[in-house]
Amino acid sequence: MERVVITRHLLLLTAAIAVIGANSLALSPIAATVAASFPGRSAADVVTAAALYGLATAGSALLLASLADRIGAEHALMRALLVLSVSLGLAALSPVLWVLFIAQAFAGLAAGVALPAIYTLTAQVAAKGRESQTLSFVLTGWTLSLVVGVGLAALLADLLHWRAVFSVLALAAVVLALGISRCRDWGTRAGGATMSSSLTALRIPGIRSVLLNVAAYMTAFYGLYTYLGPHLGEALQLPASFAGLAIAVYGLGFGAAAPLGRLVDRHGASAVACVTFAGLMLVYLGLMGAAMLPLVLLALCLVWGVANHLGLNLLMRQLAEIDPAQRGAIMGLYSAITYLCVFAGALLYRPIFTHFGFAACAWASAMLVLPALGWALGQWRRKQAALRCHSET
CATH class of the missing domain: 1.20.1250.20 (MFS general substrate transporter like domains)
Known part of the structure; x- marks a missing residue:
């Protein structure tokens, strides 16, 4: 059995999961540092932003993920990454805690579109007979976010500032969006455009x-x-x-x-x-x-x-x-x-x-x-x- 060929497409998809995962996992270890920037707030208050992110991601994935079927998964992913970048930039500039809450909620909306689009593109670009190998490679993006992303976030928060964490992630999201927009041959969508949604897909x-x-x-x-x-x-x-x-x-x-x-x-x-x-x-x-x-x-x-x-x-x-x-x-x-x-x-x-x-x-x-x-x-x-x-x- 031949090994999966690591292409630019797969590297971009893996990196996209790593950036999305890093944002979802990084807030917990730096919560106390973030809280120190907002007088009268505790780490528990900051973690509320992570909860809002999760709920927004779930809602977005349920209601908006079918955009990948309508406009093409690569276009949906590119737009989601741009929204994610703006949201993370807003998080980095948050003057008060409730702005951070709003920023993370919008980041969750973007993630709810981006993740299904990534999994869809992975299936589209996978070579016949190597679908599981290809998916396994892209899923290592979660490992990067868990092992590298969280550690790097804590290091940046200690050496520079917690705002640097979201600034770096925002920049990474923009770079990935540009990379995806310039990458061609993302495979063919089966069946063309559809008006289905995640709710109708239950049938x-x-x-x-x-x-x-x-x-x-x-x-x-x-x-x-x-x-x-x-x-x-x-x-x-x-x-x-x-x-x-x-x-x-x-x-x-x-x-x-x-x-x-x-x-x-x-x-x-x-x-x-x-x-x-x-x-x-x-x-x-x-x-x-x-x-x-x-x-x-x-x-x-x-x-x-x-x-x-x-x-x-x-x-x-x-x-x-x-x-x-x-x-x-x-x-x-x-x-x-x-x-x-x-x-x-x-x-x-x-x-x-x-x-x-x-x-x-x-x-x-x-x-x-x-x-x-x-x-x-x-x-x-x-x-x-x-x-x-x-x-x-």
Whole structure:
């Protein structure tokens, strides 16, 4: 199996995810520094901007992502990046905190259009037979934002000012928009223009079961991820740097899984899905058993990143192949569900964490992966039955 050819298109798409992800993740570690610039405000007040960003992203992905199907995903992405740049520039210049809130809300609107457009373009430019490898490469943009973006943001905030963080991201978004506008041959949209939306895309046969799997899968991840830091700091009395290390190790595992995308193309999505989702359940159960063992938790975070990357690849590929003519709208649904699950996971897992601890949260995550595993087994059995029928005839 040949490796995916790294083109200018893929580098631009990966970098776009990295910039969007860096903005969504950078505010939390610099919240205290930002709050110091606004008298009478706390870090908790600043984090409200991140919440508004997430809600705006979910709403935008649900209502506006179909622009990628109407005007072309590359045009939608270019315009979204320009809006993102203006929003981040406004965030950098915020004279009062409520201006930062507004800026992040507009950044969320841009991200809700940009992310589905990126996933749509990834499917368009992927070579036949190397779809999963291509998607895996682009998904490493999240690793860059998690490992490099967050660290660089904290460094810029310490050495210069927190406003420098948003200024650099705004500049990067403009450069990417220009790069995308000058790049040609983004592939062909299947079916031409469509008047569908993410809401009408819900009528596509078979999509609801996959989206339910996505919702359960994302809730499992974000619910546990949200309380990993509090568990390490409160229950295990470890310094914040250890929590940062655990997140970085997860990010490295997520990025290291990129070359494994070729396994999906080589052995088929259904077979790899069975192994991946079963493995992810075991990882969550391992996190449950090692809840009080810091070094084991750290090692499992690496495996968690690998398994989560493969799981996301499989779910996103399934969605991308359901109806190529409405791919933008479908990916809008995916992005909307993802960002809603950030809130759902934190909300639903809070009483579990408060009353029963991190181990119980990990067990809940393992159970939430069960629907995806059941779906994968069903797909594999149907494929085997089809092969048997074909061989008999």
